[in-house]
Amino acid sequence: MAGGGMERWCWAAVAGAALGLAVALEALPWALRRLRAGRRRRPRHEVLFFPSQVTCTEALLKEADAGCAAGPRVCGCSLPHGESALSRLLSVLLAARASLELCLFAFSSPQLGRAVQLLHRRGVRVRVVTDCDYMALKGSQIGLLRKAGIQVRHDQDLGYMHHKFAIVDRKVLITGSLNWTTQAIQNNRENVLILEDEDFVRIFLEEFEHIWEEFNPTKYTFFPQKKSSH
Numbered sequence: 001m002a003g004g005g006m007e008r009w010c011w012a013a014v015a016g017a018a019l020g021l022a023v024a025l026e027a028l029p030w031a032l033r034r035l036r037a038g039r040r041r042r043p044r045h046e047v048l049f050f051p052s053q054v055t056c057t058e059a060l061l062k063e064a065d066a067g068c069a070a071g072p073r074v075c076g077c078s079l080p081h082g083e084s085a086l087s088r089l090l091s092v093l094l095a096a097r098a099s100l101e102l103c104l105f106a107f108s109s110p111q112l113g114r115a116v117q118l119l120h121r122r123g124v125r126v127r128v129v130t131d132c133d134y135m136a137l138k139g140s141q142i143g144l145l146r147k148a149g150i151q152v153r154h155d156q157d158l159g160y161m162h163h164k165f166a167i168v169d170r171k172v173l174i175t176g177s178l179n180w181t182t183q184a185i186q187n188n189r190e191n192v193l194i195l196e197d198e199d200f201v202r203i204f205l206e207e208f209e210h211i212w213e214e215f216n217p218t219k220y221t222f223f224p225q226k227k228s229s230h
């Protein structure tokens with residue numbers, strides 16, 4: 001009969017809806033967990049490859065200087081204004097709020113130098129370790145950093161202080177083969193790892209503190225020390 005068929009159909013529909021609702025309720029906590037996990041930011045693990053495309057970094061630096069997140073990104077220059085390996089590196093540095101340790105063999109990139117000075121002005125505690133043979137080369141940023149009041153220490157050895165790493169806010173390690181020079185940034189094949197990793201940051205910080213103490217100026221010797229007479 002038509003009436004009975006209709007009734008069966010209705011019951012089937014009700015049962016189906018109830019089942020659907022039950023499944024949905026069952027899945028709700030899982031869905032909420034997924035949503036929450038998605039919102040928690042994953043630690044940064046990134047690699048930058050150089051040479052970097054030459055892009056304009058003016059907007060990035062101006063914006064960081066003004067201290068406003070939504071500064072105008074317009075710039076009249078003829079360079080491309082997209083992302084590049086250098087602009088990514090700058091962004092990671094410019095995110096510093098408390099501290100920046102730099103352990104660099106050669107540092108002459110004006111953009112990176114500007115970023116570091118900007119952080120210093122903003123109150124970030126900046127410490128630089130570098131190599132004595134390269135810090136006075138043409139275009140070196142080291143003198144400018146010192147003039148700006150940033151603490152710089154260097155080796156006194158024949159061996160090179162050949163590290164190229166940085167630590168941002170005791171949280172992010174930046175390390176790789178890259179000299180912080182325009183020559184290397186624009187021409188060399190290099191890699192830079194950006195790691196938000198507690199263990200690696202701790203190990204590199206310990207090494208930094210060790211070098212920092214070893215290069216303490218009170219330990220510099222400006223004249224050959226006299227051999228002890230016995």
Ligand SMILES: *[C@@H]1O[C@H](CO)[C@@H](O)[C@H](O)[C@H]1NC(C)=O
Pocket residue numbers: 106134137179181183184188
């Ligand atoms: C790194 O920088 C130093 C100092 O400017 C330079 O002598 C050396 O050749 C650079 N290394 C590379 C691979 O560019």
Ligand SMILES: [Zn+2]
Pocket residue numbers: 056057058059075076077078079081
């Ligand atoms: Zn521009």
